[in-house]
Amino acid sequence: MALDYSKKVMDHFINPRNVGEIDNADGVGEAGNPKCGDIMKIYLKVNPDTKIIEDVKFKTFGCASAIASSSMATELIKGRTIEEAWDLTNSAVAEALDGLPPIKMHCSVLAEEAIHTAINDYRAKHGMGVIPMEHHED
Amino acid sequence: MFVYMDHTATTPTSPEVLKAMMPYFSENFGNPSSVYSFSKASRAAIEKARGQVAHALNADPSEIFFTGSGTEADNWALNGTLEKAKRLGKNHLITTQIEHHAILHTAEFLKNFEGVEVTYLPVDSEGFVKVQDVRDAITDKTALVSVMFANNEVGTIEPITEIGALCREKKIPFHTDAVQAAAHLNIDVKAMNIDMLSMSAHKMYGPKGVGALYLRRGMRPENFIHGGAQEKGRRASTENIAGIVGFGEAMEILKGRLDEDKAINSARRDKLIAGILERIPHAKLNGATGDKRLPNNINFSFIGVEGETLLLDLDAKGISASTGSACSSESLDPSHVLLALGLKHEMAHGSLRFTIGRLTTDEQIDYVLEVLPEIVARRREMSPLWEDYLKSVG
Numbered sequence: 163m164a165l166d167y168s169k170k171v172m173d174h175f176i177n178p179r180n181v182g183e184i185d186n187a188d189g190v191g192e193a194g195n196p197k198c199g200d201i202m203k204i205y206l207k208v209n210p211d212t213k214i215i216e217d218v219k220f221k222t223f224g225c226a227s228a229i230a231s232s233s234m235a236t237e238l239i240k241g242r243t244i245e246e247a248w249d250l251t252n253s254a255v256a257e258a259l260d261g262l263p264p265i266k267m268h269c270s271v272l273a274e275e276a277i278h279t280a281i282n283d284y285r286a287k288h289g290m291g292v293i294p295m296e297h298h299e300d
Numbered sequence: 301m302f303v304y305m306d307h308t309a310t311t312p313t314s315p316e317v318l319k320a321m322m323p324y325f326s327e328n329f330g331n332p333s334s335v336y337s338f339s340k341a342s343r344a345a346i347e348k349a350r351g352q353v354a355h356a357l358n359a360d361p362s363e364i365f366f367t368g369s370g371t372e373a374d375n376w377a378l379n380g381t382l383e384k385a386k387r388l389g390k391n392h393l394i395t396t397q398i399e400h401h402a403i404l405h406t407a408e409f410l411k412n413f414e415g416v417e418v419t420y421l422p423v424d425s426e427g428f429v430k431v432q433d434v435r436d437a438i439t440d441k442t443a444l445v446s447v448m449f450a451n452n453e454v455g456t457i458e459p460i461t462e463i464g465a466l467c468r469e470k471k472i473p474f475h476t477d478a479v480q481a482a483a484h485l486n487i488d489v490k491a492m493n494i495d496m497l498s499m500s501a502h503k504m505y506g507p508k509g510v511g512a513l514y515l516r517r518g519m520r521p522e523n524f525i526h527g528g529a530q531e532k533g534r535r536a537s538t539e540n541i542a543g544i545v546g547f548g549e550a551m552e553i554l555k556g557r558l559d560e561d562k563a564i565n566s567a568r569r570d571k572l573i574a575g576i577l578e579r580i581p582h583a584k585l586n587g588a589t590g591d592k593r594l595p596n597n598i599n600f601s602f603i604g605v606e607g608e609t610l611l612l613d614l615d616a617k618g619i620s621a622s623t624g625s626a627c628s629s630e631s632l633d634p635s636h637v638l639l640a641l642g643l644k645h646e647m648a649h650g651s652l653r654f655t656i657g658r659l660t661t662d663e664q665i666d667y668v669l670e671v672l673p674e675i676v677a678r679r680r681e682m683s684p685l686w687e688d689y690l691k692s693v694g
Contacts, residue, residue, distance in 0.1 A: 175612065176616065198604055199645070202684075221684040222682060223604065225606050225625070226605050228606075
């Protein structure tokens with residue numbers, strides 16, 4: 163292994179933010195599979211009136227960049243509306259981490275997918291239409 | 301504390317070895333192929349080293365050929381033997397699913413570009429090849445059997461003597477990649493029925509950039525490196541004299557302390573294994589136990605955590621280790637060795653290897669046992685897989 167992670171990736175890996183679960187979460191989403199070595203689970207607490215994500219937690223099985231991507235993604239969507247959170251792209255997550263090694267970009271994609279799945283879970287439970295998910299090649 | 305527990309990746313060149321090498325850079329720099337008397341010292345140094353390596357293996361010095369690495373020795377043995385066999389109408393190679401990439405990727409090359417048929421023998425859950433499987437795989441087209449002496453990831457020691465005897469009976473050349481084994485075990489090429497054997501100096505406190513291929517008298521694989529007449533016309537390239545001298549010295553020192561080292565390493569290995577099993581719930585030891593495992597290898601899988609995270613957490617505590625996780629490689633697949641042992645992907649992704657050696661102390665073993673349980677517990681705490689696993693086992 164000879165991957166050089168940015169200081170931000172290492173920071174979010176060593177001290178990940180928003181780790182855990184939310185009891186009775188309003189939306190839960192999971193992405194990845196154990197075969198590939200990455201699973202990410204996101205829990206959302208959404209204000210029913212403003213649609214603002216008031217709390218978000220994650221649990222991730224995966225490498226350092228998967229954990230750092232989850233941590234950064236939760237920071238980026240906390241306090242945003244579910245509409246704003248939907249528009250968070252994987253490249254924005256990677257950028258906020260000062261970049262990921264090319265072979266690790268799929269970790270940021272996983273974060274985007276987990277958030278989308280969680281938001282759709284919320285929308286489905288609240289009678290809002292489910293938004294079709296884009297599937298990334300990577 | 302700096303704790304180096306990756307002796308299987310490489311070892312430091314020992315001070316005595318370095319000292320023996322030093323005169324062969326700037327002082328006795330003569331090209332061994334030159335005629336003048338100044339070059340005699342270079343020739344003599346190489347022949348001394350050849351004797352040291354041969355002696356350690358119970359081989360004849362004329363049967364030792366120095367190469368640039370263990371990988372080159374593997375490439376030579378496979379390519380050269382299959383090339384030669386072609387003329388006899390034989391094009392079948394038997395090897396195993398758990399070989400080092402130096403063998404596996406060479407076999408793939410032969411399959412893709414030379415029309416060689418390759419049989420990859422499976423292993424059992426501890427990593428053992430069955431002699432009967434070798435017997436069953438042999439056909440009248442079989443040109444070579446290549447089975448590693450001991451596995452680099454999980455440390456399983458293969459039944460080399462028995463496979464060698466079978467190959468003798470069937471009159472098929474037998475090669476073994478002993479790059480790891482030669483650093484820890486007594487090897488007698490005659491008693492063990494070995495025809496070809498690959499080695500590397502830097503795994504045994506020698507320098508990097510030098511290896512050797514043992515070729516039993518009569519074994520004549522086609523040349524792999526073409527050029528000058530070095531190594532009796534079998535392996536071209538101006539000799540890496542200092543490296544070769546270092547290899548010889550390292551091998552002699554190793555042989556002199558091998559039994560003692562084996563006892564010390566085995567005891568520390570077993571202490572680390574027992575300590576991990578005792579302190580970390582749901583830890584799985586990968587590979588065999590006791591005498592059938594390399595004395596310096598400890599390999600575990602921790603369900604729920606991924607290997608790279610463990611390596612980085614350990615690194616932050618000053619500990620250097622290794623993993624079979626995909627995250628340490630360029631592909632999405634975890635270690636082919638762990639998968640061949642039957643591990644599920646998530647278990648293979650969660651593997652951690654410690655390989656101890658001369659730099660290891662009892663205090664370091666205690667230190668690893670002190671920090672590892674916390675690291676595994678903390679990462680499991682943030683893993684959805686661990687949560688699911690706990691539910692599944694109740």
